[in-house]
Amino acid sequence: MERRRQARGERRMAQILDAAAEVFAGSGYENATTNAIAAAAGVSPGSLYQFFPNKEAIAQALAARFVSQMGEAHQGAFADADWAAMTLDEMLDRVVDPIVAFNAANPGFKALFARADMPAGLTEAARPIQAALLGRVETMIAALAPGLPPDGRTRAAVVGIQIFKAMLPLVLAAEGPERAAMTAELKRVLRGYLGSLGSPG
């Protein structure tokens, strides 16, 4: 089923994904029209459909691209971290800032990932990165609250990620010093929650 692509085709696909990110960021996935994506890419609808079988495939391909980029950002945030030797505040600085920066730089990202109700194919596309993120947060939490049982650890990671996703729009909507204040508030929420995991109740 795979088709042999020329260099021109690869370039077109990248153009289309750029345009899709832009349009998704502006209108959200549902309201974005494929004709608008094609127009934003400077391409006819027919050409668009020579590279992607349908709208969902565009979102999936864009999601895949985001996944790999986000993977690199996470690499910087999570990899080679000796959690046991860090304070909670240090952990938060290390993790929160780069992820906020990534989301600020890629406004299309949250239109595909940080949604309460995701179209069928998108959940699938988002799964790898969410699973990876969950695992990384779990190991961080394990260092933070060694006494916590595994299911509690998973639940804590899910909650922490959910909090992050919820606060992101608030952080990104703010500008300049307001954004700094909101980022601080996000860290305060996470610090308060994660710091309490050691004690019961």
Add this chain to the structure above:
Amino acid sequence: MERRRQARGERRMAQILDAAAEVFAGSGYENATTNAIAAAAGVSPGSLYQFFPNKEAIAQALAARFVSQMGEAHQGAFADADWAAMTLDEMLDRVVDPIVAFNAANPGFKALFARADMPAGLTEAARPIQAALLGRVETMIAALAPGLPPDGRTRAAVVGIQIFKAMLPLVLAAEGPERAAMTAELKRVLRGYLGSLGSPG
């Protein structure tokens, strides 16, 4: 512009709003079709449009109904509360449980209110309840952290409400003991955050 309604008409409107709540809960606002709402209400599309000028008006009327019901729920949770005499845990029990119960009993509610991206008219409809909620949470926070300046208080209330909205799907998706655990986790998040408001940073 107001039309004289018969008792039959009032009943129909209530039926239609019931059906709309059901359909919105099942499909979300965007994916819900007016024909589906009419069918669920046992009414023809034409009849539906004798009572509501358009789809948005249905959502607004339903929102208004939710607002008044939610107002009563908040009355029980917030009114006549002597926050100064209560511990943080007592405050949380008093506020969180009834609101979670309300949302569990009205699944259509969060389809209209707890959305990141709301259609134009819905933001308007949701404003009164959100303003009321914000004010109530602010007074609670004022009792909790007297030293906090007003803008910090508002920000804290916004953040607290956002956390609540984010955790709601997690809580409602869980069943039985899982839900209790998730509710406890929600309280833990809020306790950690609100409890830290007194100290800087």
Add this chain to the structure above:
DNA sequence: GACGAATACGAGCGATCGCTCGTATTGTCT
């Protein structure tokens, strides 16, 4: 019972949108 208003119906209009198809052009390989 008569008359107007309110209620009820449902086929279908108009607009939107994802996507197709016939055709023309450009690139690649021998």
Add this chain to the structure above:
DNA sequence: AGACAATACGAGCGATCGCTCGTATTCGTC
């Protein structure tokens, strides 16, 4: 150069959906 695949175009198809309109029935009022 010739041949075939890949790329490109854009008018428009088919389906969906919010909503309308002509008409029929029921209710309130005298």
